[in-house]
Every structure is written in C-alpha cells, then in structure tokens.
Amino acid sequence: MHALLLPPGPALLEAVRRALDGGPAVLPLSPDLPRPALDAALAALRPTHLVTPDGVRRLPGGVPSDAAVIIATSGSTGTPKGVELPAGALTASARASLRRIGARPGERWLCCLPTSHISGMQVLVRSLLSGTDPVIHPRFSPEEAAASGAEHVSLVPTQLRRMIDAGVDLGRFRTILLGGAAALPGLLDEARRAGARVVVTYGMSETAGGCVYDGLPLDGVEVKAGGDGRIRIRGPVLFTGYRLREERPFEDGWFVTSDLGVIEDGRLTVLGRADDVIITGGEKVVASAVARVLAEHPGVRDVAVVGRPDPEWGEVVVAVVAGEVTRDGLRAFAKERLPAYAAPKVVEVVPEIPLLPNGKPDLVALRNGSGAFPGNGGGSA
Incomplete structure (x- = not known):
C-alpha cells in the first residue's frame, strides 16, 4: 500500500489509475500536512511505501491492503482512521453519478478539492471513467474555476458562496455537485438564480462520496432511517x-451512519449529526436546525452553530456568523422562530467561517472560542 505525498497532477492520477486496475493500493495524503500529522498518519495506517516527487521509499512495518484506495479521515482531532474502499465501490459510485447527472463521455471535470479527501478523489475517478484528464487546480480561485473550461465540478458550500460573491458566471458548468457540508437554502436559491445547475449530494468517505443526490439515492443504493x-x-x-x-x-449489511434523517416519499432529508445536539439548561438544541433558521436573516452570509461549555447552563448556544448582525438582533430573530432556549447566547462575527481542508466547518476552532480565529466582533457575550 503506497502512501502518496504528491501534489494533484499526472503522477497522482496515474497511481489512482493503477490502483483501480489492481495495482498497489493508494493512501493519498496532503503534501501540506505538518510533519507531526504526517507521522501520525503513517504510524496509524502503516503503508508499505511512501511516494513523493523525489521517488518511492519502502517504510518499515508496512502492511499491505486489499483495497484500492484508503482515505484518511479523522476530522480535526484524534488518531487518523483509514476508510478502505475497493475499486468496485469507487467505480460503482462514479458510474452512478455520471448517469444521474447525464454527463457525456469526453466531458471534463474540474478538481479543486483536496485529492486526499473522497470528494476530490471521486473527481479523478469520474474523469478516468469519462476518458478525460481532469482540470486540476491545487488552490481554489472563483475566477480561475469559472474560466477552467470544465463542464462539471464538485464544490463545498463555502466555495460556491465565494463564486457567487465574485460574480462569476455559474452557468458555465453543466453541473455543480455540492457536498461536504450542509448547504443553506439561501445559498442554493442564489446560485440557481445565477444560472447554476446545483445538485446537492449526501455521502461520506465510507460511501465512496455522495450516494444521495437531491434526496434520492443513486442507482443501486438503498437508504433508510432506523428507529x-x-x-x-x-x-x-x-x-x-x-x-x-x-x-x-x-x-x-447496512452501514449505520452518525447522521440523523427522515425519509418521506422516498426522499431523504438529513437533519444533522447524532452528536449535533447541544444540551443547554437541560434542553436539547439541534445545532444544524438553529443554523438553518439563522441563515434566513438578511444580514447573515454564512453561519455555523456550536455548543460551548458553560458553568451555569452546561453548554451555551454559540452562533459564529459571517455577515452584518448584532447579538440582540440575531437573538430576537431566532426567538420569533425557535424556542427561547435555542436562540444563541453568544454571537461572534467573523470575516469567514474557519474550515478544515475538506471544506467542512472547523468545529474545534469554533468551540474553542474567539481566540481561535481572527475578526470576531459584533456582539460576543
């Protein structure tokens, strides 16, 4: 099993191609990993070789893998966990995705997500099945993405927000697959008014990426909500x-996720994570539900909601907002739509929501408070 410490490009794409064809399994890692994080990943996942732009080096204590691709996933804390994906799972997902969106052979994909994460990896797999080379952007730029010439792209909500704010022509893409984090309704409305064909996806590394598109499972996929x-x-x-x-x-045979959801008329609605509950003063508050309500405020451009420890309440509801709001104004807005205990007691205004490399909000930074990121103001309490 080869750990790939390679920038996105032809060498990485060829290694993935070989892995899907029965070659050595690959563990893509970000070349930007700090040395302690890299050492932790190698120690936990024990690849047999390390591949860098300088060559291939055998590692002591390596253990082979029968998978094609291993995705390291650990969020922002904890020992890295390796999700083992066989070639059949990756290609089944990619083929079902291409069919669902009506992608034609020869159409190109833009890869502007980390290839060490499943969303970026699946852009490579879809490109291989389409018979094309992906357009690879190691760093995301709204203007460069719009000018890429690609027909299809996978984005996280923050990237889509930045494209809208930059005023680029979203209609240049035949499809924008949106995943990685919950998309606020206002963002989708804006994007579609700007001419974008946005398909909201739900999935994770364990499902080879998005396996539910706009609430409907891909071909061959079954979804249910347990008791x-x-x-x-x-x-x-x-x-x-x-x-x-x-x-x-x-x-x-069913994979039990950590997400809560309901299914109505065959369509899945994701409610949030099972650990997304804040207990404040004995009351249970679903953070993602509060975020959806706050996102309707006209001054909110982006928002994340977390719980922070509090000696009196156990936890307090904290809203971290990109936009122009005040604590009292946002609390009043929330109280008109939610129980009073669910209204945020703390509001912190930031230039942008801090993100992990995979595009998801950095919950550790958010829970740590105003010292974790710059630009706070507008009514912290």
Missing part, C-alpha cells in the same frame, strides 16, 4: 472496513 433516527445505507458503494481496526458499523 433511532440514524441514516442507514446499503449498496455497492460501501467501504469494507477501517484499516487495521476491528470497528465495523454495520447491521445486516
């Missing part, structure tokens, strides 16, 4: 397990 409210997924897109771990979150 505990957790979303369960079955189908050819699933991972086989976590590398070198006994943990297996399966029930009778």
Whole structure:
C-alpha cells in the first residue's frame, strides 16, 4: 500500500489509475500536512511505501491492503482512521453519478478539492471513467474555476458562496455537485438564480462520496432511517472496513451512519449529526436546525452553530456568523422562530467561517472560542 505525498497532477492520477486496475493500493495524503500529522498518519495506517516527487521509499512495518484506495479521515482531532474502499465501490459510485447527472463521455471535470479527501478523489475517478484528464487546480480561485473550461465540478458550500460573491458566471458548468457540508437554502436559491445547475449530494468517505443526490439515492443504493433516527445505507458503494481496526458499523449489511434523517416519499432529508445536539439548561438544541433558521436573516452570509461549555447552563448556544448582525438582533430573530432556549447566547462575527481542508466547518476552532480565529466582533457575550 503506497502512501502518496504528491501534489494533484499526472503522477497522482496515474497511481489512482493503477490502483483501480489492481495495482498497489493508494493512501493519498496532503503534501501540506505538518510533519507531526504526517507521522501520525503513517504510524496509524502503516503503508508499505511512501511516494513523493523525489521517488518511492519502502517504510518499515508496512502492511499491505486489499483495497484500492484508503482515505484518511479523522476530522480535526484524534488518531487518523483509514476508510478502505475497493475499486468496485469507487467505480460503482462514479458510474452512478455520471448517469444521474447525464454527463457525456469526453466531458471534463474540474478538481479543486483536496485529492486526499473522497470528494476530490471521486473527481479523478469520474474523469478516468469519462476518458478525460481532469482540470486540476491545487488552490481554489472563483475566477480561475469559472474560466477552467470544465463542464462539471464538485464544490463545498463555502466555495460556491465565494463564486457567487465574485460574480462569476455559474452557468458555465453543466453541473455543480455540492457536498461536504450542509448547504443553506439561501445559498442554493442564489446560485440557481445565477444560472447554476446545483445538485446537492449526501455521502461520506465510507460511501465512496455522495450516494444521495437531491434526496434520492443513486442507482443501486438503498437508504433508510432506523428507529433511532440514524441514516442507514446499503449498496455497492460501501467501504469494507477501517484499516487495521476491528470497528465495523454495520447491521445486516447496512452501514449505520452518525447522521440523523427522515425519509418521506422516498426522499431523504438529513437533519444533522447524532452528536449535533447541544444540551443547554437541560434542553436539547439541534445545532444544524438553529443554523438553518439563522441563515434566513438578511444580514447573515454564512453561519455555523456550536455548543460551548458553560458553568451555569452546561453548554451555551454559540452562533459564529459571517455577515452584518448584532447579538440582540440575531437573538430576537431566532426567538420569533425557535424556542427561547435555542436562540444563541453568544454571537461572534467573523470575516469567514474557519474550515478544515475538506471544506467542512472547523468545529474545534469554533468551540474553542474567539481566540481561535481572527475578526470576531459584533456582539460576543
């Protein structure tokens, strides 16, 4: 199993091609990883070789893998966990995606997401199945993305927001797949008014990326919500397990996710994560539900909601907002639409929501408070 410490480009794409054809399994890692994080990933996932632009080096204590691709996923804390994906899962996902959006052979994809994450990796796989080379942008720029000439692109909501704010022509893309984090309704409305064809996806590394498009499962994928409210997924897109771990979150062939959802008329609505609950003064508050309400405020451009420890309340509801709001104004807005205990007691205004490399909000930074990122103001309390 080869750990790839390569920038996005032809060498990485060729390594993925070989892995899908039965060659050595690959573990793509970001070349920008700090040395301690790289050492932790190599120690936990134990690849047999390390591939860099300077060549291939055998690593001591490496363990082969029967998978094609291993995606390291650990959020912002904890020991890296390796999601083992067989070639069949990756290609089943990519083929179903191409069919669902009506992509034609020869159409090109823009890759402007990290290839060490499943969203970027699947852009490479879709490109290989389409018979094209992806357009690769190591760093995201709204203007460069719009001028890429690609027909299809995968974005996270923050990237889409920045494209809208830059005033670029979103209609240049035949499809924008949007995933990685919850998309606020106002963002989708703006994008579609700007001419974008946005398809909202739901999935994760364990499902080889997005496996539900606009609430409907891809071909061959089954989705249900159990009695505990957790979303369960079955189908050819699933991972086989976590590398070198006994943990297996399966029930009778169904992968049990950490997300809560409901299914109505065959369409899935994701409510949030099972650990997305803030308990404040004994009341339970679903952070993502509060964020959706706050996003309707005309002064809110982007928002994330978290709980922070508090000696009196246990936790307090904190809204971190990009936009122009005040604490009292946002609390009043929330109280008209939510129970009073769910209104944020703390409001912090930032230039941008801090993100992880995969485009998801950096919840650790958000929970740590105003010292974790610059630009706070507008009514912290």
